[in-house]
């Protein structure tokens with residue numbers, strides 16, 4: 001029997017991004033309201049963050065709420081925001097204990113005031129942690145982020161701080177919300193959907209994609225390891241030939 005590959009701890013990606021999807025379907029399968037799925041999703045999130053720290057990942061970016069998600073029923077949006085506030089305030093000490101630094105990307109100003117405040121507090125309290133950086137994408141959409149970057153570059157051109165010829169990939173990188181974060185080597189989406197849903201479009205230009213049918217509340221740190229093992233079997237060619245890479 002062929003042996004199953006195990007994780008190579010020397011080749012852990014620096015950054016994994018996840019689209020945490022399937023909470024609603026998970027709740028439905030259990031005959032419960034959607035928010036029940038979101039609550040269980042928080043348990044997965046905790047477990048996966050713990051696992052990411054254990055294997056030495058530097059960045060984990062989680063899609064928690066998209067710009068498009070604002071169009072969900074008001075009660076669901078309100079419940080999600082409440083869950084966010086409760087989770088952040090409850091988990092800060094755990095994040096500190098595990099040396100995790102919290103960051104956010106997205107239009108944080110569009111969140112309810114108490115969410116924004118709770119996030120700011122948590123970011124401040126964890127800012128000196130040197131282990132995993134947990135990035136929560138909240139009220140995030142990639143097209144929005146790209147437009148904001150273009151606006152800020154245009155302003156610099158207008159103020160003669162940058163000339164049009166200076167606009168390159170690096171300048172775009174620096175003007176995105178992910179400026180200080182390396183591009184993810186691996187993007188995971190749960191729940192069997194095969195789409196990107198306006199997530200990190202610029203940053204995943206060369207990421208490896210991994211799709212699993214598991215619904216997010218069923219996803220655990222063991223599944224994260226499985227995805228990374230899968231990633232480690234792949235040959236990332238960046239336009240070159242396989243032969244070139246072996247030289």
Ligand code: IPE
Pocket residue numbers: 020021022023024025026064065066069080191216
């Ligand atoms: C992902 O689960 C969580 C959020 C988008 C906030 P969903 O709520 O999208 O779950 P499904 O896709 O309806 O199962």
Ligand code: IPE
Pocket residue numbers: 019020021022063064065066068069193195197
């Ligand atoms: C993407 O999930 C957003 C998050 C996981 C927060 P959705 O469930 O909102 O995505 P679509 O709309 O089905 O593509």
Ligand code: MG
Pocket residue numbers: 021022023
């Ligand atoms: Mg969904």
